[in-house]
Amino acid sequence: MRYVSTRGNAPVLSFEEAMLTGLARDGGLYVPETIPAFTPEEIAALAGLSYEEAAFRVMRPFTGDAFTDEEFRGIIARAYDGFGHAARAPLVQLGPNHFLCELFHGPTLAFKDFAMQLIGQMFETALKRRGDRVTIVGATSGDTGSAAIEAFGGLDAVDVFIMYPHGRVSEVQRRQMTTPAAANVHALAIEGDFDDCQARLKDMFNHFEFRDRVRLAGVNSINWARVLAQVVYYFTSAVALGAPARKVSFTVPTGNFGDIFAGYIAKRMGLPIDRLVIATNQNDILHRTIATGAHRKTGVTPSISPSMDIQVSSNFERALFDAYDRDGAAVARLMEELASEGGFEVSQGVLARLRDIFASGRADEEETAAQIAATYAATGEVLCPHSAVGVKVAGEHLDPAVPMITLATAHPAKFPDAVEAAIGMRPPLPKRMADLYDRSERVLPVANDLAVLEETIEGLIFA
Numbered sequence: 001m002r003y004v005s006t007r008g009n010a011p012v013l014s015f016e017e018a019m020l021t022g023l024a025r026d027g028g029l030y031v032p033e034t035i036p037a038f039t040p041e042e043i044a045a046l047a048g049l050s051y052e053e054a055a056f057r058v059m060r061p062f063t064g065d066a067f068t069d070e071e072f073r074g075i076i077a078r079a080y081d082g083f084g085h086a087a088r089a090p091l092v093q094l095g096p097n098h099f100l101c102e103l104f105h106g107p108t109l110a111f112k113d114f115a116m117q118l119i120g121q122m123f124e125t126a127l128k129r130r131g132d133r134v135t136i137v138g139a140t141s142g143d144t145g146s147a148a149i150e151a152f153g154g155l156d157a158v159d160v161f162i163m164y165p166h167g168r169v170s171e172v173q174r175r176q177m178t179t180p181a182a183a184n185v186h187a188l189a190i191e192g193d194f195d196d197c198q199a200r201l202k203d204m205f206n207h208f209e210f211r212d213r214v215r216l217a218g219v220n221s222i223n224w225a226r227v228l229a230q231v232v233y234y235f236t237s238a239v240a241l242g243a244p245a246r247k248v249s250f251t252v253p254t255g256n257f258g259d260i261f262a263g264y265i266a267k268r269m270g271l272p273i274d275r276l277v278i279a280t281n282q283n284d285i286l287h288r289t290i291a292t293g294a295h296r297k298t299g300v301t302p303s304i305s306p307s308m309d310i311q312v313s314s315n316f317e318r319a320l321f322d323a324y325d326r327d328g329a330a331v332a333r334l335m336e337e338l339a340s341e342g343g344f345e346v347s348q349g350v351l352a353r354l355r356d357i358f359a360s361g362r363a364d365e366e367e368t369a370a371q372i373a374a375t376y377a378a379t380g381e382v383l384c385p386h387s388a389v390g391v392k393v394a395g396e397h398l399d400p401a402v403p404m405i406t407l408a409t410a411h412p413a414k415f416p417d418a419v420e421a422a423i424g425m426r427p428p429l430p431k432r433m434a435d436l437y438d439r440s441e442r443v444l445p446v447a448n449d450l451a452v453l454e455e456t457i458e459g460l461i462f463a
């Protein structure tokens with residue numbers, strides 16, 4: 001299996017090289033050269049397997065010779081060992097034909113743990129074998145950062161720097177990033193929003209002297225291995241509801257487009273997914289794109305679902321690459337237009353292709369809070385605000401003939417203020433985190449400035 005850049009002008013890499021490389025050197029994102037297809041029999045055979053075995057079967061065709069089967073099974077076993085639910089990604093029923101896939105039973109209580117725990121183990125195995133060391137820099141709106149710090153903290157072969165937007169993540173998210181004691185992890189508070197953090201990260205990747213000097217690696221969904229790990233729960237949940245004999249649809253709370261792109265890959269692999277519904281909060285560039293064909297930044301407005309406060313949605317580039325028949329030059333032109341003009345329009349043909357696969361909707365602040373309250377009253381399930389955005393939008397796309405699965409992307413205890421405002425109850429943190437508010441914090445405020453950031457990072461790793 002080989003990996004190519006969405007901008008068509010970077011070296012073709014193996015799985016392991018793509019994983020350790022992060023952003024392609026032409027500024028693009030790596031994607032598999034071809035998507036392996038599963039037969040209906042192979043999909044049916046996933047029924048009744050452990051999550052770990054299903055993960056092995058779904059991901060193995062993508063990893064080439066990076067790991068032996070025994071190594072890969074060990075990596076998967078260690079990745080999911082610390083999850084607080086035996087099913088890893090359990091389904092609960094919300095209503096007739098509407099299910100919630102709870103993705104928040106990992107160590108940091110968000111879906112990011114599914115991929116981050118796995119790639120932590122993959123990096124450790126690959127770097128040890130190579131006798132190599134890398135510097136991981138990440139951008140977060142709250143959950144990627146805490147999951148990365150949990151997964152990579154204390155590992156020998158990595159230093160980790162996570163940029164988060166100062167004042168724009170929940171207190172639980174911030175404390176998850178700033179209280180771990182491991183000396184190799186650093187939380188950097190940036191003045192700006194998530195888009196600024198992600199832009200600085202891409203600037204670092206595009207500054208080759210810095211990139212090569214620190215041996216820069218990425219664990220955002222820039223990294224293909226992150227997306228791959230997220231493909232698995234589409235298979236396990238669809239099979240639990242009768243796939244491949246029965247079609248299913250998914251609604252996915254969306255910001256950086258990584259999670260829903262994983263669903264698109266599952267569909268390309270042969271999983272019978274009817275609709276993939278993009279659910280956005282008031283930062284709705286993706287919903288507007290599907291509705292109108294115009295992909296235009298409007299600036300980020302802080303919301304009660306802060307992890308989705310994103311307007312420059314990195315992985316949409318991967319969807320465009322396929323929608324433009326894998327024409328890397330066309331994608332590069334669109335990305336230049338996004339950077340210089342603040343947006344672009346997709347052609348009518350491309351819009352029709354996108355609409356063939358993706359539907360969309362949005363939830364504003366009041367609708368999100370109302371959905372938390374309504375779901376709690378009807379079912380007793382306490383939703384986090386991101387999952388509530390998903391459930392609200394899913395409600396507009398229900399089809400009596402096709403089960404809908406909404407991804408519940410975070411635990412409500414990560415966003416206690418929003419949940420309390422909606423239902424008058426503060427969801428408690430799990431016991432193992434009960435002292436989170438008493439732990440001391442370690443934060444490094446850094447200017448939203450490439451040179452200052454690079455100097456800070458180099459100062460810490462070469463100290």
Ligand SMILES: Cc1ncc(COP(=O)(O)O)c(C=O)c1O
Nearest residue numbers: 143254255256257258259307409
């Ligand atoms: C809780 C939560 N829900 C949804 C999302 C959106 O996921 P994606 O960025 O993969 O679209 C994020 C962040 O990415 C998140 O942290």
Ligand SMILES: N[C@@H](CCOP(=O)(O)O)C(=O)O
Nearest residue numbers: 140141142143144220221307
């Ligand atoms: N919502 C994310 C934003 C970064 O997304 P990623 O999937 O590209 O890592 C977060 O919580 O940080």
